[in-house]
Amino acid sequence: MTPVELSRTVLRAVRRAVEEGELSVAVPARAVVTPPGLGGRGDYATNIALQLAGPAGRPPRQVAEILRPHISRTEGVSDVEITGPGFLNIHLDGAATTALVRSIQQGAQHGGQPGFQQAYGHSDSLLGEVVTLRIPYDIRAEVVADALVRIIGSQGGRVEVEHAEPVNLRPVPAPEDPAPLGPDAARWALLYPAAHDRPRITADHLVQRASNPLFRVRYAHARARALHRNAAALGFTSTPGDVREEDTREGAREVATALAEYPHALAHAAAHRAPDRLARHLVAVADALLAFQHTVLPRGEEKPSAAHRARLALAEAAGTVLAGGLSLLGIDAPEHL
Known part of the structure; x- marks a missing residue:
């Protein structure tokens, strides 16, 4: 729910x-x-x-x-x-989390194909609406507009981008060329700050440690994929179910809450022409998953149980949302990191 x-x-x-x-x-x-x-x-x-x-x-x-x-x-x-x-x-109750995970799974399987359930978080709230973005000749404006084409499209709208006056999308320009950061880090550096904030074009976006939000998001996705592979090696797969038993209730709640709020964050990013809202929410999903991931697989001689299958399904759902959100921003979601 x-x-x-x-x-x-x-x-x-x-x-x-x-x-x-x-x-x-x-x-x-x-x-x-x-x-x-x-x-x-x-x-x-x-x-x-x-x-x-x-x-x-x-x-x-x-x-x-x-x-x-x-x-x-x-x-x-x-x-x-x-x-x-x-x-x-x-x-x-546990049924709410189960339904949430199933909704994410079904959206991932069908990918919004005609006649099937839309990808999770996608909607028809802007169906038929044509949004005209008039931008200056500036790299940050170009990247923000490119992300908004996909984000607004996820809500059923269509975007037309023009280089014309009067400009209606003018984020604060980057202080220097972000290209040396590489395509993914450069896009994140330009999209993560709010439009009125000056982006930082520094090597901090490349470091692989917890202080880097982009690393946390991509690492969390890679961990979700690793959990899927490790579970397969142990002979079990995910099954949506109740993950609210006492030992993992708090961590599961944080993940489920972040996933449940993803459609709202995506809709706000589209409505307010603010891809930074989506980027910040992906960080929240990643942080919740990274805190929860240690409870997913059996430990020692422990045998896989229904609880493990349910935890795995929740972690996989988080990975699906992270991959989908990064894709809307135009950033790669690696399987290994």
């Missing part, structure tokens, strides 16, 4: 509470659902009760108590807790 789906779930809960006479408020247009902050619990949290408390003339915790059972009855939600002044903390 993605944050967008949970947002709809929360709004349906408000609507039911209004229809049943428990609350007297106007149903808001949107409900913000995010990973829980400091002191929060579960997979996601929403402040909808605090938002509605004033219009409802009730304390936030009382509003939260009214909404809690409506959200709890939703398929895929295992529990809802109330914390602080009235935050609703939502726990997802």
Whole structure:
């Protein structure tokens, strides 16, 4: 279950509470659902009760108590807790992660071919929309526009790039020629910073250590592929399932959360003409996977179990998302690194 789906779930809960006479408020247009902050619990949290408390003339915790059972009855939600002044903390059950992984797998298998499921994160939200990008003769503008052709295309839109006035896409130019970094590092150096930030054209983009975000993203993808190969050598393959057992629950949650938020990050990158949003989200997916990867394979004499198959499926799904995101940026996702 993605944050967008949970947002709809929360709004349906408000609507039911209004229809049943428990609350007297106007149903808001949107409900913000995010990973829980400091002191929060579960997979996601929403402040909808605090938002509605004033219009409802009730304390936030009382509003939260009214909404809690409506959200709890939703398929895929295992529990809802109330914390602080009235935050609703939502726990997802294993079925939600299983469905998420299967969705990513199916999108990867069919690749958005006609008649099949779209690649994960791709949508028709911009279907029929033609975006004209007028750019200066500048290498960074060219690279950003090239990435946006694919990113906006992933949402169903089409991009026409022109060198004409008035310019409507003018990222801060690079201080020097990025070509010596090589094609992949050069593209990352130009795409990772926000358009209003000056890119750094330094050898830091080439170092293979954790301080380099590009290395972490590409290394995480290579690790996902290595886990797949190592599991095959041990005689087992992945099967989507519940990865929320106690010893890996936290790490699995971080990976699942990052994957669930990928479509939102991709849609925002398209809508705001900001490939940096996609690049930064790939770093979040990579960091979650790298922290989780050590739990995937059996250790010592341990035999592969259903839990190992489920963890492997989650890691492979993360690798699929990393490869897809890098491809949209025009950057290679290596099998070995």
